[in-house]
Amino acid sequence: MSTTKLFFAGSGGQGIILMGQMVTYAAMYEDYETMYYPSYGPEMRGGTANCTVIVSDKPVSSPLIYDADCVVAMNLPSLLKFESMVKPGGVLLINSSIIDRKATREDIRVLEVPTMEIAKEIGNPRGANMVMLGAAIRATGVVSQEKIEKVMREKAFTGKKAPTIPLNIVAFESFKI
Amino acid sequence: MSEKVLMKGNEAFAEAAIRGGCRFYFGYPITPQSEIPEFMSRELPKRGGTFLQAESELGAINMAYGAGAAGGSVFISSSSPGIALMQEGMSFLCSAEVPLVALNVSRGGPGIGGIQPGQADYNQVTRGGGNGDYKIPVLAPASIQEAVDMLYEAAELARKWQNPIMVFADGIMGQMMEPVILPEQKPFTDASDIRAERPWAITGYGDDDTTKNVVKSLRMQPDDLERHVEYLFEKYDRAEKELVRVETQDIEDADIVLVAFGTVARIAREAIEILAERGIKAGLIRPITLWPFPYDAFDGIGDRTKVVISAELSMGQLMQDVKLGVGKRLPVKLINRTGGMIPTSLELADRAEKIYKEVK
Numbered sequence: 001m002s003t004t005k006l007f008f009a010g011s012g013g014q015g016i017i018l019m020g021q022m023v024t025y026a027a028m029y030e031d032y033e034t035m036y037y038p039s040y041g042p043e044m045r046g047g048t049a050n051c052t053v054i055v056s057d058k059p060v061s062s063p064l065i066y067d068a069d070c071v072v073a074m075n076l077p078s079l080l081k082f083e084s085m086v087k088p089g090g091v092l093l094i095n096s097s098i099i100d101r102k103a104t105r106e107d108i109r110v111l112e113v114p115t116m117e118i119a120k121e122i123g124n125p126r127g128a129n130m131v132m133l134g135a136a137i138r139a140t141g142v143v144s145q146e147k148i149e150k151v152m153r154e155k156a157f158t159g160k161k162a163p164t165i166p167l168n169i170v171a172f173e174s175f176k177i
Numbered sequence: 178m179s180e181k182v183l184m185k186g187n188e189a190f191a192e193a194a195i196r197g198g199c200r201f202y203f204g205y206p207i208t209p210q211s212e213i214p215e216f217m218s219r220e221l222p223k224r225g226g227t228f229l230q231a232e233s234e235l236g237a238i239n240m241a242y243g244a245g246a247a248g249g250s251v252f253i254s255s256s257s258p259g260i261a262l263m264q265e266g267m268s269f270l271c272s273a274e275v276p277l278v279a280l281n282v283s284r285g286g287p288g289i290g291g292i293q294p295g296q297a298d299y300n301q302v303t304r305g306g307g308n309g310d311y312k313i314p315v316l317a318p319a320s321i322q323e324a325v326d327m328l329y330e331a332a333e334l335a336r337k338w339q340n341p342i343m344v345f346a347d348g349i350m351g352q353m354m355e356p357v358i359l360p361e362q363k364p365f366t367d368a369s370d371i372r373a374e375r376p377w378a379i380t381g382y383g384d385d386d387t388t389k390n391v392v393k394s395l396r397m398q399p400d401d402l403e404r405h406v407e408y409l410f411e412k413y414d415r416a417e418k419e420l421v422r423v424e425t426q427d428i429e430d431a432d433i434v435l436v437a438f439g440t441v442a443r444i445a446r447e448a449i450e451i452l453a454e455r456g457i458k459a460g461l462i463r464p465i466t467l468w469p470f471p472y473d474a475f476d477g478i479g480d481r482t483k484v485v486i487s488a489e490l491s492m493g494q495l496m497q498d499v500k501l502g503v504g505k506r507l508p509v510k511l512i513n514r515t516g517g518m519i520p521t522s523l524e525l526a527d528r529a530e531k532i533y534k535e536v537k
Binding site for chain 2: 021024025028033034035036037038040059060061062063064065066067
């Protein structure tokens with residue numbers, strides 16, 4: 001690995017921030033250099049929330065990206081706005097449960113992930129974002145599942161949420177690439 | 178050594194200020210730094226400090242003046258329009274020689290402007306937005322770790338120089354998260370130690386003390402005021418020699434030299450890689466102190482260089498200092514965005530390449 005740039009976009013409540021922060025924590029546990037930058041302010045209200053995560057083996061330079069190795073589009077406005085951001089040869093993950101449209105580019109890898117159907121099927125209807133996170137992590141190989149599970153235990157699902165970890169691991173593993 | 182933790186910039190800044198010994202925080206919320214007063218309201222009381230939400234930034238800076246004059250180690254933070262409101266107080270503190278750690282997490286202006294990142298407070302923080310002749314050392318970090326290290330050190334620096342110290346970050350740095358190593362907590366100064374540590378502070382007459390300390394900025398006699406200003410500038414002359422900090426990269430044999438600080442310096446580093454792929458060798462001068470400005474670093478630019486480019490989030494404010502550093506030796510050009518807009522590394526590289534082709 002040299003540098004992997006990921007971009008998560010969707011609407012509030014879809015777990016955009018959580019997904020981004022989980023990758024960042026996992027990258028730190030892997031001893032990589034890493035940076036997380038969320039959109040903030042009025043652009044978040046009513047529209048799209050998004051965040052950038054950069055993982056690298058050297059200090060992260062620009063926190064702003066114009067080209068991503070991986071874009072996760074959790075809703076239609078995100079797909080329309082950020083499909084063009086994927087690097088040629090990069091990967092675009094589409095939340096096909098609610099996005100009724102195909103990608104237009106042919107120079108990238110496209111994965112349509114029916115996050116909500118899968119989450120329901122495995123008995124974890126609130127785990128759609130973990131389904132997507134698993135798909136994105138396996139598509140990019142940016143961090144290991146072991147470190148993501150460590151993040152679940154130590155940061156994401158602590159206290160009252162701890163009992164949800166086994167189901168969230170199932171969700172994380174459920175979309176086969 | 179402490180473990181790495183992942184922290185949001187604003188929370189890391191606040192934690193670093195506490196660990197550096199700042200025991201008092203006065204502030205008023207403003208985006209993009211409201212996490213700082215929020216964090217301080219939660220943390221400081223637990224740790225033996227004092228958090229107070231002022232009625233405005235004006236109130237906050239004057240509380241800082243009062244607590245600082247009494248020997249307290251004070252931290253304040255705000256963002257651009259809030260820092261503007263504090264300028265009168267900054268001038269008072271400089272004249273009265275009261276230490277203070279100040280942080281500007283800046284955003285776009287002028288006026289209330291917007292809430293996205295900016296650097297258009299450059300003149301405000303380096304030239305002084307208040308009245309009279311005074312200077313404030315300004316530290317410009319480019320990563321959360323660097324900001325943490327600066328804020329940790331700032332209380333001691335402010336005490337040593339008996340002057341406010343400003344850390345100038347931007348909205349991106351406040352909102353982003355990066356792994357940081359937090360330094361050890363320095364002990365807070367006890368009230369009983371203030372006289373020994375800050376003999377100028379107003380601590381009240383003790384049982385065995387007849388010296389009277391006065392902390393003031395009013396000096397009605399012109400000759401007295403002139404002497405005071407000259408005394409302050411002897412101090413600032415020393416600071417110009419001792420405090421200046423800069424990072425340079427490949428400026429000895431570069432085709433072009435970029436000058437940028439803070440987040441823009443990070444974007445410039447990536448732009449330099451893009452330019453290298455296009456056969457253009459670019460160097461970087463990153464001022465770490467904005468005052469004192471590292472003018473001497475420009476003497477290190479080699480003969481191969483055709484142009485020096487100031488890359489900034491303002492309309493050429495940084496470029497004025499770059500021109501002072503370069504003199505008439507080389508042309509100085511500007512690449513900027515403003516209003517909260519930020520160039521990507523690709524935009525920076527494209528515009529730098531265009532300028533290079535024009536001057537070559």
